[in-house]
Structures are given as structure tokens and as C-alpha cells.
Amino acid sequence: MTFPKILLGVPLLVAGMYVPAFGSTVHKPATGVIGMTHEGYSKKAVTIHSGQRLTFANNSRFIHIVGVGSGGHLEVPKTEPVSSRLLMEQNDTYTTGQWNTAGTYYLTCSVHPEMTIKVVVKN
Ligand SMILES: [Cu+2]
Numbered sequence: 001m002t003f004p005k006i007l008l009g010v011p012l013l014v015a016g017m018y019v020p021a022f023g024s025t026v027h028k029p030a031t032g033v034i035g036m037t038h039e040g041y042s043k044k045a046v047t048i049h050s051g052q053r054l055t056f057a058n059n060s061r062f063i064h065i066v067g068v069g070s071g072g073h074l075e076v077p078k079t080e081p082v083s084s085r086l087l088m089e090q091n092d093t094y095t096t097g098q099w100n101t102a103g104t105y106y107l108t109c110s111v112h113p114e115m116t117i118k119v120v121v122k123n
Helices: 005-018
Strands: 034-036 045-049 055-058 066-070 093-095 103-109 116-122
Touching: none
Parallel strands: 034 055, 045 116
Antiparallel strands: 055 093, 066 103, 103 116
């Protein structure tokens, strides 16, 4: 029986999620931008007004997969809080769509369950 070579990629993928990459130093996020460290956001909560957007910057060497939810569990909200459903962190900096509906929401990271930020949207 031959060993499937694709299985060699699995440990590398897992290592990429938990072991920081090598490279130049990471930069602090700009003012007003929410940073993402290894297992947390730079804030526990943020309050915005409807129509505003949130910008996140990855100031760690870890990947983050961010979406609506808490405790690492992404969920589909009952009411659509943002104008764009795409809430995944695919780049080092990510700006959400406009937050339309007043309420309290949570954004979490499916890779790091400790990463949950409360988003309060006011009219
Ligand atoms: Cu994360």
C-alpha cells in the first residue's frame, strides 16, 4: 500500500495555523483599526453607529477566519447585520460592509475560539 502524498500536506496546514510564520516584523494597527493578535482582538468590545464599517488588521503571524458568532463557532445571524455577508479575514487588513441593523453582535475567529469581540451598533 502506498502512502497518499496529500497526507504530507495536512501537518503543514496545521502548522500554518498554529506556528507563526517567519518574516519581517508585524506592524501595529493604525488608529481606529482593530488589531488581531495571536488569540485576541485589541479590544473586547466596540460601539459604532449604523452605516459605519469596522476595519481589522492582523498584527500577528497567525491566520484568522473571522465571522459572526462567538466562542469560535461561526453562525448565520437571524438578521443581517452588515451590508456584505463576506466577513472572512483573507488578507492582513479587512474592512467589513456597513453595519445596518442596530443591535449587539459578536465576531469570532474559528481558528482561535478565545477571539470574540462584541459589536454594538446604535442608530
Ligand atoms: Cu484567530
